[in-house]
Amino acid sequence: MAKSVEEARAAILASSPALTDTEVLHLSAALGRVLAEDIRAPQAVPAWPNSAMDGYALRSSDGEKPRQLIGHCFAGHPFTGVVGPGECVRIMTGAVMPEGADSVLIQEQAEIQDKTILPQQHPAPGANIRQAGEDLQPGVEALPAGTLLRPAQLALLASLGIAEVKVFRRLRVAFFSTGDELRPLGSTLEAGQIYDSNRYALQGMLQRLGCEILDLGRILDNPEHLEKTLQQAAGMADLVISTGGVSVGDADYIAELLGRIGSINFWKMNMKPGRPLAFGQLGEATFFGLPGNPVSTMVTFYQFVQPCILKRMGKSAPWTPTVLKIPLAHSLKKKPGRTDFQRGVLISGENGLQVAGVGQQASHIMSGLAHADCLIILAAEAEGAPAGSMVDVQLLEGLV
Numbered sequence: 001m002a003k004s005v006e007e008a009r010a011a012i013l014a015s016s017p018a019l020t021d022t023e024v025l026h027l028s029a030a031l032g033r034v035l036a037e038d039i040r041a042p043q044a045v046p047a048w049p050n051s052a053m054d055g056y057a058l059r060s061s062d063g064e065k066p067r068q069l070i071g072h073c074f075a076g077h078p079f080t081g082v083v084g085p086g087e088c089v090r091i092m093t094g095a096v097m098p099e100g101a102d103s104v105l106i107q108e109q110a111e112i113q114d115k116t117i118l119p120q121q122h123p124a125p126g127a128n129i130r131q132a133g134e135d136l137q138p139g140v141e142a143l144p145a146g147t148l149l150r151p152a153q154l155a156l157l158a159s160l161g162i163a164e165v166k167v168f169r170r171l172r173v174a175f176f177s178t179g180d181e182l183r184p185l186g187s188t189l190e191a192g193q194i195y196d197s198n199r200y201a202l203q204g205m206l207q208r209l210g211c212e213i214l215d216l217g218r219i220l221d222n223p224e225h226l227e228k229t230l231q232q233a234a235g236m237a238d239l240v241i242s243t244g245g246v247s248v249g250d251a252d253y254i255a256e257l258l259g260r261i262g263s264i265n266f267w268k269m270n271m272k273p274g275r276p277l278a279f280g281q282l283g284e285a286t287f288f289g290l291p292g293n294p295v296s297t298m299v300t301f302y303q304f305v306q307p308c309i310l311k312r313m314g315k316s317a318p319w320t321p322t323v324l325k326i327p328l329a330h331s332l333k334k335k336p337g338r339t340d341f342q343r344g345v346l347i348s349g350e351n352g353l354q355v356a357g358v359g360q361q362a363s364h365i366m367s368g369l370a371h372a373d374c375l376i377i378l379a380a381e382a383e384g385a386p387a388g389s390m391v392d393v394q395l396l397e398g399l400v
């Protein structure tokens with residue numbers, strides 16, 4: 001029975017436990033890691049009320065009356081006196097509000113005559129002031145455990161003065177490609193041979209996810225070699241990925257082999273590209289046997305392996321790629337029966353944002369995927385989609 005993408009993904013996620021091992025890292029080494037602890041703000045951010053603009057700190061209640069300039073305050077150099085009635089202090093963005101002042105008149109609204117400032121409008125109370133704690137109140141949760149640390153999260157942690165964080169250890173992922181026809185880069189191809197491109201795709205996708213990667217190379221279509229490699233991989237990694245050899249002809253003996261040394265399901269996927277998929281357990285390791293066609297390898301990785309990796313890394317949901325609704329620039333055709341993941345490009349023009357197919361959609365056409373910046377998902381029962389219709393799109397850049 002063919003499995004839908006959703007069914008397969010749900011089954012995969014249900015048997016993908018998050019890591020429990022953690023380590024403490026300095027922020028400068030924590031990009032791409034997942035927080036293993038809730039982070040609370042140790043103090044208010046900002047810690048002091050400060051100016052949002054360059055201008056003059058003054059008392060709103062004096063209205064538009066002239067003010068005497070009595071001092072300066074710059075970021076990092078507070079004014080130590082008190083601003084009284086009819087007075088003001090020159091203030092720069094980020095400088096602490098001086099005592100007595102409750103408003104900042106921006107410099108564009110001030111006329112200067114020697115040491116006197118003439119407001120061009122009534123400065124409202126609280127105007128242009130960043131209040132203490134308006135970003136974060138002391139003690140509130142700044143980031144929950146399970147947060148993937150991207151640059152903005154690192155900056156937030158730094159703004160709280162937090163130098164080290166507890167994160168989950170990196171997921172160890174071993175991978176290899178299978179096929180007698182595969183040759184390494186640098187070799188001359190004989191008839192029927194091809195370069196092993198899948199391992200470079202896998203390496204790139206796994207590196208972007210911050211995995212610790214173990215490249216086990218190209219393995220011949222030979223049960224003994226395969227068994228040895230699978231045993232070795234299962235002993236060293238949290239997750240093992242192979243490509244190729246899961247289609248009907250090959251699958252028979254691989255199924256038997258994996259059935260003996262692990263517990264693996266072979267699924268006939270209701271999707272295009274990527275019909276065959278193997279998923280299961282090899283000892284302690286999660287195993288994925290991806291189809292060998294390069295486009296199928298990448299599309300199935302993004303739909304199934306990446307969600308599993310994100311969950312196992314300790315990231316909180318969502319794990320599935322984000323789906324956007326975007327209008328089609330031209331009609332797309334497909335045969336009803338399987339969910340299509342067509343390769344697409346985004347077009348931003350007079351008609352706003354649209355998406356178009358890249359032309360050739362066969363699963364061996366790697367140039368199509370290399371030119372694409374998104375995947376267009378067309379439902380299994382659909383016979384295509386007309387120009388202008390809203391289609392589901394996954395951005396490839398967004399796929400980590």
Ligand code: AMP
Nearest residue numbers: 177196197198244245246247291292293
């Ligand atoms: P398979 O899944 O082993 O039946 O392979 C399906 C197709 O993908 C065949 O045309 C293979 O030659 C090709 N293929 C398998 N593995 C790779 C690889 N590592 N790099 C490039 N093409 C591959």
Ligand code: MG
Nearest residue numbers: 178179244245
């Ligand atoms: Mg093969």
